[in-house]
Each structure stands twice: as structure tokens, then as C-alpha cells.
Amino acid sequence: MKNNYDQETVTEVRETARSYIENNFKDVETIELQEPRKSQMGSLKIDGTVNGSADFTVSFNSDFTVASISLGEGFPDRFEECKEKSCDY
Structure with a gap:
């Protein structure tokens, strides 16, 4: 099934996912x-x-914030300060 999201949505989702993971x-x-x-x-x-x-x-809320993330085997560890609560992204 192909999803047709506008470019603004695609850009927002990609930037948010990337920022969340990097931070x-x-x-x-x-x-x-x-x-x-x-x-x-x-x-x-x-x-x-x-x-x-x-x-x-990565699953998103309606405001494009991260609702949850499912991690596969071998995914890097969280930063210590981001284990109890997600760090800003």
C-alpha cells in the first residue's frame, strides 16, 4: 500500500526521527x-x-512528536541521561 504524504509531512517526519535518534x-x-x-x-x-x-x-503523535520507537537487535544504547526520560530532540 502506497502512502501519499505531502512533502512537508515527509520532511517533518524524517527530521524528527533523525533528531530523536541522534539526541x-x-x-x-x-x-x-x-x-x-x-x-x-x-x-x-x-x-x-x-x-x-x-x-x-518510529511512531508519531498527530503533532509529529515521537510516540514510541521500536529498536532492532544491535541498536546503539541510549545516553545515560536519556534512559529514564527521552532527551529533547
Whole structure:
């Protein structure tokens, strides 16, 4: 199923996902992002890969803030100060 989001939405989702990961996780060298998609429940999500091998999925609230993130095997650890509560992004 192809999702047709306007360029502004695509840009906002990509920038937010990238910023969240860079500001909350250690040793992030590269971030590759796929196209945003709508989940079966209707939320906006984006999938990607960090450092060429660790998969993730970010789910967004309606205001484009991060609702949750699912991390695959080998994903970098969080910064110590971001373990209890997400750091600003």
C-alpha cells in the first residue's frame, strides 16, 4: 500500500526521527530512513536503519512528536541521561 504524504509531512517526519535518534542514542554514525507510512491502526510511522544494520520503527503523535520507537537487535544504547526520560530532540 502506497502512502501519499505531502512533502512537508515527509520532511517533518524524517527530521524528527533523525533528531530523536541522534539526541537519545550513543554512537550513531548513519541513519537511513524509508518513506513514511500509515500503520494498520492509522498512526504515522517511519522505518529505518542505524549504522547500516540495526533496524528501527518510529511512531508519531498527530503533532509529529515521537510516540514510541521500536529498536532492532544491535541498536546503539541510549545516553545515560536519556534512559529514564527521552532527551529533547
